[in-house]
Amino acid sequence: MSISTQAPTGFRDFFGDEAMLRHETIEKIRRVYESFGFTHLETPALERLEILQGSGGGENEKLIFKVLKRGDKLREELAKIAESNDAARDSEAAIAEYGLRFDLTVPLSRIVSEYRGEILFPFKACHIGPVWRAERAQKGRFREFIQADADIVGSKSWGADVEVIQAGVSAVYATGASGFILKINHRAWLRAALLKEGVSEARHLDFLIALDKKDKLDVGHVRKELEGISGKSLSLAMEKILAGDLTLREAETLDEASGHELSQVIQTLSQLGLPLEDIVFDPSLARGLGYYTGCIFELRHATEGFSFGGGGRYDQLIGRFSKESLPAVGFSIGFDRLMLLLSAQKKDGILKNNSLFMPLFNQELLPAVLKIAKRLREQSIQVDVFPEAAKLKNQFKFADARHYRWALIVGEDELKSGLLKLKDMRSGAEETLDELAVAGRIKSL
């Protein structure tokens, strides 16, 4: 039987230049977060299902990859199903205990509750890692993807909102991507508008999720769905929200506190001189997660349209796990979409100037070649030794495909004389030099 060696549907493999670029890009994001004083956070891939479910994760909660119980625990549950003669709806819950995390915010909230006594507040944490969602497979949508989050927990100040937005935006631009618009809105303000519209609190999230479809569906369709939820025609104010036509001043009349906070955040961000194309108050921006309570924001590309990151304030989420709640705000970068954008902005082949390729002329030379390579690495030169005495043509083909520019030639003659040859594989030029001079020469090039 032949086994498929493809990655599971919606999952991906990365190697070579692409994998290297991914890693370098993650490190660029991390260094920006660190420059703001965010400290690292690392949490498990698996969480108890009770942590993941009912977290306000909205649609994401339906997309959890669940992990099977094991051993006796599992056998007991399977026996119960077999005895019951009925594959009850809750059998799924009985045979699974853990799930793969679908975001990094729920684990952060769990951690803050668990280690509340040890953590120093405000807790500024950066959390970068894969999350998993059993999405329907489609182009540009993956079941495993990386999020890069910066959160501040323990401060109600709008300064924290500005800092996470600034950190997120700076990190995205640090990767080399550009051309973004920041959209901002406020949940407390939206809440006031919805109450005024006569939408019951229980239906707020449904209303917001419907409103959020505005970018994908035509306005008529969205209006119909909204009216279905509110049970009547939209008011003039709601029509203006749907059209994105409401001004910040009009918004303030609906809820002064949140409107004022929103103004301050937008104004401060504008003054900071971020490289954004624009900072826009968008009264129809809803973000479909149940846990947001204050400012919400989204980073969209001016011409590509898609969202490349976003977040908001979630002052109640941590209260799910603790007696007291703690205010929190975070920005999450959609790393994989960013990588698609970066690879679309194609670059020239990477020529490795600070690296050396060492071909192997015959197997007996291996100990001597490995020793020279070791001494060069100790001087911070990257050295790639070809591990066997293959045809020289093939060895140089390898070096070329790996983008090496410099080859260090160490044959029997070179070892006898102590004079090695440094070859520029781009020009074909060779120079002869003492081993001790090699590292300095490479660094000077």
Place this chain on the structure above:
Amino acid sequence: MSISTQAPTGFRDFFGDEAMLRHETIEKIRRVYESFGFTHLETPALERLEILQGSGGGENEKLIFKVLKRGDKLREELAKIAESNDAARDSEAAIAEYGLRFDLTVPLSRIVSEYRGEILFPFKACHIGPVWRAERAQKGRFREFIQADADIVGSKSWGADVEVIQAGVSAVYATGASGFILKINHRAWLRAALLKEGVSEARHLDFLIALDKKDKLDVGHVRKELEGISGKSLSLAMEKILAGDLTLREAETLDEASGHELSQVIQTLSQLGLPLEDIVFDPSLARGLGYYTGCIFELRHATEGFSFGGGGRYDQLIGRFSKESLPAVGFSIGFDRLMLLLSAQKKDGILKNNSLFMPLFNQELLPAVLKIAKRLREQSIQVDVFPEAAKLKNQFKFADARHYRWALIVGEDELKSGLLKLKDMRSGAEETLDELAVAGRIKSL
């Protein structure tokens, strides 16, 4: 109902200095691997169960976390179990499709088969990431842990064996850990010895797994188990192997080719002057994985005993997925055990010299403070702004606990005069300077 906020059993949360140290240590390992020309590899957390099972993963295959099928697929299987009136042994197989990877070697082998036409050989890959095993929970044993592997695929040369060992050993020492012994053996040689002992090929792996217990159980117990497998008393040669008493020369008489290869690897490694305490031929080193075919090796701590890494040559594993096999050899660092060792070798508190803490005196100053922070970050200074105007005593307590040394004081007076105060929180000394001079001053300190 109160929800437990602990990480699942055997899983861990990391934050603050510990998380930072973990990340820095991973990057040190990665940089050493890169200095040898290993390129990055990134593979999914989930693999098809058919890839993970029957991979020669030995005991690890019993420890797979399986992921439940979803939706209709799952409902059908559950209905079948309910109808069958019998929780058959294979129901577990029917309801799960994927599993979490238990090592990084099996995914690497899959990748090499899948992308054989695109990959340049020899394929030197470094692969760093978490793996999952449903181990019985006990001290120092985790269900999620990080492996850091370097592999060379596509070369039979013992030069590749030397390179992965050298890269692995150098990477471990680059983290700051020290005091290791490298043990080496060879599977082809062991195979010859086992055949001579009259152990049938089908029982070789059982015999090796029993031999591998030598470090944990007393010799008498191991001997009994070995004799149970071979069905007779151990020969004098096998007694010498069990006692670790056999010389390399005696080993060569059992299988000349592998014995000679082993000699060359040991000799070359010795000549390279690695920082190891010792390089030892250990005829009883077995490593319990089915897929090894050539050199096997293990990095043990001279005084702590434990294994901190190891690997070997696996020339047949890739053939499971492809028509042709490809020779391969790899070294895997047990990152989490290494972290335990590093934290035992305790360090002084990290004082952040190149970072600045900015307290906030009142909320109105926030825009001005954020602007100064942004300009300083643009000059590569890490700046941690306190996001709200809390009690100053608490703000400085925060700065102290986060190990900051320098505070930049920006109050109303400082903004008016344009002269800021730089405070050394260790000595209490203050100096007054222009904003433009701050970055230079910090860097000069």
